[in-house]
Amino acid sequence: MIRMARAPLLAAWLLFALALPTLATATLPAEGRYPGGIARIALTGTGFAGEGEVRFRDRRVLTLAENGRWYALVGLPLDLAPGDYAVTVSPAGGPSTSIDFAIGDKQYRTQTLTVKPGxxxxxxxxxxxxxxxxxxxxxxxxxxxxxxxxxxxxxxxxxxxxxxxxxxxxxxxxxxxxxxxxxxxxxxxxxxxxxxxxxxxxxxxxxxxxxxxxxxxxxxxxxxxxxxxxxxxxxxxxxxxxxxxxxxxxxxxxxxxxxxxxxxxxxxxxxxxxxxxxxxxx
Ligand SMILES: [Zn+2]
CATH class of the missing domain: 2.70.70.10 (Glucose Permease (Domain IIA))
Structure with a gap:
Protein backbone atom coordinates (compact mmCIF):
# COMPACT_ATOMS: atom_id res chain seq x y z
CA MET A 1 0.00 0.00 0.00
CA ILE A 2 1.40 3.42 -0.89
CA ARG A 3 0.41 6.71 0.74
CA MET A 4 1.58 10.09 -0.45
CA ALA A 5 2.76 12.84 1.88
CA ARG A 6 4.40 16.19 1.32
CA ALA A 7 8.11 16.43 1.98
CA PRO A 8 9.30 19.78 3.30
CA LEU A 9 11.12 21.65 0.57
CA LEU A 10 14.25 22.19 2.69
CA ALA A 11 14.50 18.49 3.51
CA ALA A 12 14.12 17.65 -0.14
CA TRP A 13 16.86 20.09 -1.05
CA LEU A 14 19.21 18.71 1.61
CA LEU A 15 18.59 15.16 0.44
CA PHE A 16 19.39 16.19 -3.08
CA ALA A 17 22.54 18.02 -1.98
CA LEU A 18 23.71 15.04 0.10
CA ALA A 19 22.89 12.42 -2.49
CA LEU A 20 25.89 10.29 -3.35
CA PRO A 21 26.45 7.41 -5.71
CA THR A 22 24.75 4.24 -4.50
CA LEU A 23 25.26 0.58 -5.16
CA ALA A 24 23.99 0.21 -8.70
CA THR A 25 23.73 -3.55 -8.91
CA ALA A 26 24.15 -6.26 -6.37
CA THR A 27 22.97 -9.72 -5.52
CA LEU A 28 20.32 -9.19 -2.89
CA PRO A 29 20.48 -11.11 0.37
CA ALA A 30 17.71 -13.56 1.19
CA GLU A 31 14.57 -12.02 2.61
CA GLY A 32 13.07 -12.87 6.01
CA ARG A 33 10.16 -10.74 7.21
CA TYR A 34 10.45 -11.71 10.86
CA PRO A 35 12.38 -10.38 13.91
CA GLY A 36 16.11 -10.72 13.18
CA GLY A 37 15.45 -10.91 9.44
CA ILE A 38 15.50 -8.51 6.51
CA ALA A 39 12.56 -6.97 4.67
CA ARG A 40 13.35 -6.37 1.01
CA ILE A 41 10.95 -3.68 -0.11
CA ALA A 42 10.48 -2.76 -3.76
CA LEU A 43 10.47 1.02 -4.19
CA THR A 44 8.52 0.85 -7.43
CA GLY A 45 6.11 3.76 -7.89
CA THR A 46 7.78 5.99 -5.28
CA GLY A 47 9.97 7.97 -7.67
CA PHE A 48 13.09 6.76 -5.82
CA ALA A 49 16.00 6.26 -8.19
CA GLY A 50 19.03 6.17 -5.91
CA GLU A 51 19.04 9.75 -4.65
CA GLY A 52 17.26 10.70 -1.47
CA GLU A 53 16.64 8.34 1.42
CA VAL A 54 14.49 5.63 2.91
CA ARG A 55 13.86 5.44 6.66
CA PHE A 56 12.58 2.78 9.02
CA ARG A 57 11.81 3.88 12.59
CA ASP A 58 13.86 7.06 12.10
CA ARG A 59 16.92 5.26 10.75
CA ARG A 60 18.20 5.43 7.21
CA VAL A 61 18.15 2.07 5.48
CA LEU A 62 20.25 0.61 2.71
CA THR A 63 18.94 1.03 -0.83
CA LEU A 64 20.16 -0.74 -3.92
CA ALA A 65 19.14 -1.56 -7.47
CA GLU A 66 18.93 -4.94 -9.07
CA ASN A 67 17.99 -5.37 -12.71
CA GLY A 68 17.03 -1.69 -12.84
CA ARG A 69 14.60 -1.88 -9.89
CA TRP A 70 15.25 -0.14 -6.59
CA TYR A 71 14.85 -1.85 -3.23
CA ALA A 72 15.23 -0.95 0.42
CA LEU A 73 16.82 -3.56 2.69
CA VAL A 74 15.44 -3.13 6.20
CA GLY A 75 17.10 -4.83 9.16
CA LEU A 76 14.39 -6.03 11.57
CA PRO A 77 15.27 -6.03 15.30
CA LEU A 78 15.11 -9.32 17.20
CA ASP A 79 12.75 -7.70 19.71
CA LEU A 80 10.37 -6.35 17.06
CA ALA A 81 6.77 -7.41 17.69
CA PRO A 82 5.05 -9.06 14.71
CA GLY A 83 2.64 -6.63 13.04
CA ASP A 84 2.41 -3.86 10.48
CA TYR A 85 5.27 -1.43 9.89
CA ALA A 86 6.21 1.13 7.26
CA VAL A 87 9.19 2.70 5.57
CA THR A 88 9.22 6.32 4.49
CA VAL A 89 10.64 6.84 1.01
CA SER A 90 11.94 10.34 0.27
CA PRO A 91 13.26 10.61 -3.28
CA ALA A 92 15.48 13.62 -3.95
CA GLY A 93 13.29 16.54 -4.94
CA GLY A 94 10.05 14.54 -4.80
CA PRO A 95 7.25 13.93 -2.31
CA SER A 96 7.68 11.35 0.46
CA THR A 97 5.82 8.07 0.28
CA SER A 98 5.04 5.52 2.95
CA ILE A 99 5.14 1.80 2.15
CA ASP A 100 3.47 -0.57 4.60
CA PHE A 101 4.73 -4.10 5.19
CA ALA A 102 3.90 -6.88 7.62
CA ILE A 103 6.32 -8.68 9.96
CA GLY A 104 5.59 -12.26 10.97
CA ASP A 105 6.79 -14.17 14.00
CA LYS A 106 9.73 -16.52 14.38
CA GLN A 107 10.30 -18.90 17.26
CA TYR A 108 13.92 -18.97 18.39
CA ARG A 109 15.23 -21.65 20.71
CA THR A 110 16.21 -21.08 24.36
CA GLN A 111 19.56 -22.18 25.77
CA THR A 112 20.43 -22.46 29.44
CA LEU A 113 24.09 -21.99 30.31
CA THR A 114 26.20 -22.03 33.42
CA VAL A 115 29.18 -19.68 33.20
CA LYS A 116 31.76 -18.27 35.60
CA PRO A 117 29.90 -16.00 38.07
CA GLY A 118 32.31 -13.15 37.30
ZN1 LIG B 1 28.43 -15.97 19.34
Whole structure:
Protein backbone atom coordinates (compact mmCIF):
# COMPACT_ATOMS: atom_id res chain seq x y z
CA MET A 1 0.00 0.00 0.00
CA ILE A 2 1.40 3.42 -0.89
CA ARG A 3 0.41 6.71 0.74
CA MET A 4 1.58 10.09 -0.45
CA ALA A 5 2.76 12.84 1.88
CA ARG A 6 4.40 16.19 1.32
CA ALA A 7 8.11 16.43 1.98
CA PRO A 8 9.30 19.78 3.30
CA LEU A 9 11.12 21.65 0.57
CA LEU A 10 14.25 22.19 2.69
CA ALA A 11 14.50 18.49 3.51
CA ALA A 12 14.12 17.65 -0.14
CA TRP A 13 16.86 20.09 -1.05
CA LEU A 14 19.21 18.71 1.61
CA LEU A 15 18.59 15.16 0.44
CA PHE A 16 19.39 16.19 -3.08
CA ALA A 17 22.54 18.02 -1.98
CA LEU A 18 23.71 15.04 0.10
CA ALA A 19 22.89 12.42 -2.49
CA LEU A 20 25.89 10.29 -3.35
CA PRO A 21 26.45 7.41 -5.71
CA THR A 22 24.75 4.24 -4.50
CA LEU A 23 25.26 0.58 -5.16
CA ALA A 24 23.99 0.21 -8.70
CA THR A 25 23.73 -3.55 -8.91
CA ALA A 26 24.15 -6.26 -6.37
CA THR A 27 22.97 -9.72 -5.52
CA LEU A 28 20.32 -9.19 -2.89
CA PRO A 29 20.48 -11.11 0.37
CA ALA A 30 17.71 -13.56 1.19
CA GLU A 31 14.57 -12.02 2.61
CA GLY A 32 13.07 -12.87 6.01
CA ARG A 33 10.16 -10.74 7.21
CA TYR A 34 10.45 -11.71 10.86
CA PRO A 35 12.38 -10.38 13.91
CA GLY A 36 16.11 -10.72 13.18
CA GLY A 37 15.45 -10.91 9.44
CA ILE A 38 15.50 -8.51 6.51
CA ALA A 39 12.56 -6.97 4.67
CA ARG A 40 13.35 -6.37 1.01
CA ILE A 41 10.95 -3.68 -0.11
CA ALA A 42 10.48 -2.76 -3.76
CA LEU A 43 10.47 1.02 -4.19
CA THR A 44 8.52 0.85 -7.43
CA GLY A 45 6.11 3.76 -7.89
CA THR A 46 7.78 5.99 -5.28
CA GLY A 47 9.97 7.97 -7.67
CA PHE A 48 13.09 6.76 -5.82
CA ALA A 49 16.00 6.26 -8.19
CA GLY A 50 19.03 6.17 -5.91
CA GLU A 51 19.04 9.75 -4.65
CA GLY A 52 17.26 10.70 -1.47
CA GLU A 53 16.64 8.34 1.42
CA VAL A 54 14.49 5.63 2.91
CA ARG A 55 13.86 5.44 6.66
CA PHE A 56 12.58 2.78 9.02
CA ARG A 57 11.81 3.88 12.59
CA ASP A 58 13.86 7.06 12.10
CA ARG A 59 16.92 5.26 10.75
CA ARG A 60 18.20 5.43 7.21
CA VAL A 61 18.15 2.07 5.48
CA LEU A 62 20.25 0.61 2.71
CA THR A 63 18.94 1.03 -0.83
CA LEU A 64 20.16 -0.74 -3.92
CA ALA A 65 19.14 -1.56 -7.47
CA GLU A 66 18.93 -4.94 -9.07
CA ASN A 67 17.99 -5.37 -12.71
CA GLY A 68 17.03 -1.69 -12.84
CA ARG A 69 14.60 -1.88 -9.89
CA TRP A 70 15.25 -0.14 -6.59
CA TYR A 71 14.85 -1.85 -3.23
CA ALA A 72 15.23 -0.95 0.42
CA LEU A 73 16.82 -3.56 2.69
CA VAL A 74 15.44 -3.13 6.20
CA GLY A 75 17.10 -4.83 9.16
CA LEU A 76 14.39 -6.03 11.57
CA PRO A 77 15.27 -6.03 15.30
CA LEU A 78 15.11 -9.32 17.20
CA ASP A 79 12.75 -7.70 19.71
CA LEU A 80 10.37 -6.35 17.06
CA ALA A 81 6.77 -7.41 17.69
CA PRO A 82 5.05 -9.06 14.71
CA GLY A 83 2.64 -6.63 13.04
CA ASP A 84 2.41 -3.86 10.48
CA TYR A 85 5.27 -1.43 9.89
CA ALA A 86 6.21 1.13 7.26
CA VAL A 87 9.19 2.70 5.57
CA THR A 88 9.22 6.32 4.49
CA VAL A 89 10.64 6.84 1.01
CA SER A 90 11.94 10.34 0.27
CA PRO A 91 13.26 10.61 -3.28
CA ALA A 92 15.48 13.62 -3.95
CA GLY A 93 13.29 16.54 -4.94
CA GLY A 94 10.05 14.54 -4.80
CA PRO A 95 7.25 13.93 -2.31
CA SER A 96 7.68 11.35 0.46
CA THR A 97 5.82 8.07 0.28
CA SER A 98 5.04 5.52 2.95
CA ILE A 99 5.14 1.80 2.15
CA ASP A 100 3.47 -0.57 4.60
CA PHE A 101 4.73 -4.10 5.19
CA ALA A 102 3.90 -6.88 7.62
CA ILE A 103 6.32 -8.68 9.96
CA GLY A 104 5.59 -12.26 10.97
CA ASP A 105 6.79 -14.17 14.00
CA LYS A 106 9.73 -16.52 14.38
CA GLN A 107 10.30 -18.90 17.26
CA TYR A 108 13.92 -18.97 18.39
CA ARG A 109 15.23 -21.65 20.71
CA THR A 110 16.21 -21.08 24.36
CA GLN A 111 19.56 -22.18 25.77
CA THR A 112 20.43 -22.46 29.44
CA LEU A 113 24.09 -21.99 30.31
CA THR A 114 26.20 -22.03 33.42
CA VAL A 115 29.18 -19.68 33.20
CA LYS A 116 31.76 -18.27 35.60
CA PRO A 117 29.90 -16.00 38.07
CA GLY A 118 32.31 -13.15 37.30
CA UNK A 119 31.05 -13.04 33.74
CA UNK A 120 27.40 -12.59 34.76
CA UNK A 121 27.74 -10.43 37.86
CA UNK A 122 30.40 -7.97 36.81
CA UNK A 123 32.83 -6.38 39.25
CA UNK A 124 32.68 -2.58 39.48
CA UNK A 125 35.89 -2.44 37.46
CA UNK A 126 34.53 -4.71 34.71
CA UNK A 127 31.23 -2.83 34.66
CA UNK A 128 33.09 0.47 34.23
CA UNK A 129 35.04 -1.07 31.37
CA UNK A 130 31.88 -2.34 29.68
CA UNK A 131 30.29 1.11 30.05
CA UNK A 132 33.33 2.69 28.37
CA UNK A 133 33.26 0.18 25.54
CA UNK A 134 29.54 0.18 24.79
CA UNK A 135 29.47 3.62 23.07
CA UNK A 136 32.43 2.59 20.85
CA UNK A 137 30.54 -0.51 19.77
CA UNK A 138 27.29 1.41 19.20
CA UNK A 139 29.09 4.10 17.23
CA UNK A 140 30.65 1.52 14.91
CA UNK A 141 27.33 -0.29 14.39
CA UNK A 142 25.20 2.84 13.97
CA UNK A 143 27.57 4.59 11.56
CA UNK A 144 26.10 5.71 8.24
CA UNK A 145 28.71 5.78 5.50
CA UNK A 146 27.17 7.47 2.47
CA UNK A 147 29.62 5.65 0.21
CA UNK A 148 28.75 2.04 -0.60
CA UNK A 149 31.93 -0.04 -0.35
CA UNK A 150 30.53 -3.53 -0.88
CA UNK A 151 30.25 -4.39 -4.56
CA UNK A 152 28.13 -7.45 -3.76
CA UNK A 153 25.86 -8.47 -0.91
CA UNK A 154 26.43 -12.14 -1.65
CA UNK A 155 29.03 -12.50 1.10
CA UNK A 156 32.11 -14.69 1.25
CA UNK A 157 32.09 -16.94 4.30
CA UNK A 158 34.49 -15.15 6.72
CA UNK A 159 36.01 -18.41 7.95
CA UNK A 160 35.43 -22.00 6.83
CA UNK A 161 34.01 -24.23 9.52
CA UNK A 162 30.88 -25.61 11.10
CA UNK A 163 28.28 -22.83 11.31
CA UNK A 164 25.83 -22.77 14.13
CA UNK A 165 22.23 -21.80 13.48
CA UNK A 166 22.19 -20.06 16.85
CA UNK A 167 21.29 -16.55 15.70
CA UNK A 168 18.36 -15.38 17.83
CA UNK A 169 18.93 -18.03 20.48
CA UNK A 170 17.42 -16.86 23.79
CA UNK A 171 20.01 -17.35 26.51
CA UNK A 172 19.69 -17.85 30.22
CA UNK A 173 23.04 -17.60 32.06
CA UNK A 174 23.07 -18.90 35.62
CA UNK A 175 19.30 -18.52 35.76
CA UNK A 176 19.28 -14.93 34.45
CA UNK A 177 17.90 -13.93 31.05
CA UNK A 178 20.46 -12.28 28.79
CA UNK A 179 20.30 -10.67 25.41
CA UNK A 180 19.59 -13.17 22.62
CA UNK A 181 22.51 -14.36 20.53
CA UNK A 182 22.89 -11.72 17.85
CA UNK A 183 25.32 -13.39 15.51
CA UNK A 184 26.55 -16.59 13.91
CA UNK A 185 29.19 -18.74 15.59
CA UNK A 186 31.62 -20.53 13.30
CA UNK A 187 33.78 -23.21 14.91
CA UNK A 188 37.41 -23.17 13.74
CA UNK A 189 40.82 -23.73 15.36
CA UNK A 190 42.68 -20.80 16.90
CA UNK A 191 44.77 -19.10 14.24
CA UNK A 192 42.46 -19.79 11.30
CA UNK A 193 42.33 -16.73 9.02
CA UNK A 194 39.20 -14.57 9.21
CA UNK A 195 38.50 -12.69 5.97
CA UNK A 196 36.23 -9.82 4.97
CA UNK A 197 32.98 -11.14 3.41
CA UNK A 198 32.74 -8.05 1.18
CA UNK A 199 34.71 -4.87 0.57
CA UNK A 200 34.61 -2.22 3.29
CA UNK A 201 36.50 0.07 5.62
CA UNK A 202 37.71 -0.97 9.08
CA UNK A 203 36.11 1.53 11.46
CA UNK A 204 36.99 0.06 14.86
CA UNK A 205 39.33 -2.61 16.22
CA UNK A 206 40.39 -3.46 19.74
CA UNK A 207 40.02 -5.63 22.82
CA UNK A 208 36.54 -5.57 24.36
CA UNK A 209 35.40 -7.15 27.65
CA UNK A 210 32.70 -9.45 26.28
CA UNK A 211 33.73 -9.75 22.65
CA UNK A 212 37.50 -10.00 23.10
CA UNK A 213 39.63 -8.85 20.18
CA UNK A 214 37.12 -7.43 17.73
CA UNK A 215 37.12 -5.87 14.26
CA UNK A 216 34.30 -3.83 12.72
CA UNK A 217 34.05 -3.45 8.94
CA UNK A 218 31.76 -0.78 7.50
CA UNK A 219 30.46 -1.79 4.07
CA UNK A 220 28.50 1.44 3.61
CA UNK A 221 24.84 2.47 3.89
CA UNK A 222 24.49 1.19 7.43
CA UNK A 223 25.76 -2.32 6.67
CA UNK A 224 28.42 -3.18 9.26
CA UNK A 225 29.98 -6.54 10.11
CA UNK A 226 31.67 -7.48 13.39
CA UNK A 227 34.24 -10.23 14.13
CA UNK A 228 34.77 -11.24 17.78
CA UNK A 229 37.04 -13.34 20.01
CA UNK A 230 39.99 -13.03 17.60
CA UNK A 231 43.45 -14.28 18.62
CA UNK A 232 45.02 -11.67 16.31
CA UNK A 233 43.89 -8.43 14.66
CA UNK A 234 45.67 -7.76 11.35
CA UNK A 235 43.93 -4.53 10.31
CA UNK A 236 43.66 -1.03 11.72
CA UNK A 237 40.87 1.57 11.75
CA UNK A 238 40.76 3.55 8.50
CA UNK A 239 42.07 0.66 6.45
CA UNK A 240 40.17 -0.34 3.31
CA UNK A 241 39.68 -4.07 2.84
CA UNK A 242 38.67 -6.04 -0.22
CA UNK A 243 36.34 -9.04 -0.21
CA UNK A 244 38.39 -12.02 0.96
CA UNK A 245 41.13 -9.91 2.58
CA UNK A 246 42.46 -11.12 5.96
CA UNK A 247 41.15 -9.26 9.02
CA UNK A 248 42.67 -11.42 11.76
CA UNK A 249 42.58 -14.92 13.17
CA UNK A 250 40.09 -17.07 15.09
CA UNK A 251 40.64 -17.13 18.84
CA UNK A 252 38.99 -17.46 22.23
CA UNK A 253 39.36 -13.94 23.67
CA UNK A 254 36.54 -12.35 25.67
CA UNK A 255 33.59 -14.28 27.06
CA UNK A 256 33.86 -17.66 25.34
CA UNK A 257 34.19 -21.31 26.21
CA UNK A 258 36.35 -22.24 23.21
CA UNK A 259 37.85 -20.91 19.98
CA UNK A 260 35.30 -19.79 17.38
CA UNK A 261 34.39 -16.76 15.33
CA UNK A 262 31.35 -14.83 16.49
CA UNK A 263 30.19 -12.97 13.39
CA UNK A 264 27.49 -10.31 13.47
CA UNK A 265 25.88 -8.39 10.62
CA UNK A 266 24.19 -5.08 11.36
CA UNK A 267 21.79 -3.27 9.03
CA UNK A 268 20.36 0.14 10.02
CA UNK A 269 21.89 -0.37 13.47
CA UNK A 270 20.09 -3.71 13.85
CA UNK A 271 21.65 -7.15 14.19
CA UNK A 272 20.25 -9.49 11.56
CA UNK A 273 20.87 -13.14 10.77
CA UNK A 274 24.22 -13.36 8.90
CA UNK A 275 23.01 -16.53 7.14
CA UNK A 276 20.74 -14.33 4.99
CA UNK A 277 23.90 -12.96 3.31
CA UNK A 278 25.41 -16.35 2.53
CA UNK A 279 24.35 -18.33 -0.50
CA UNK A 280 22.71 -21.61 0.48
CA UNK A 281 25.39 -24.30 0.50
CA UNK A 282 28.31 -21.85 0.49
ZN1 LIG B 1 28.43 -15.97 19.34
Missing amino acids: MVNLSAESLARVQRETPRIRQALDHWDAAMHADSLAFHVPVPGRRSSSFGLRRVFNGESRKPHSGMDIAAPTGTAVVAPAAGVVTEAGDFFFNGNTVFVDHGHGLVTMYCHLSAIDVAPGQQVAAGERLGAVGATGRVTGPHLHWSVSLNGTMVDPALFLAAGS
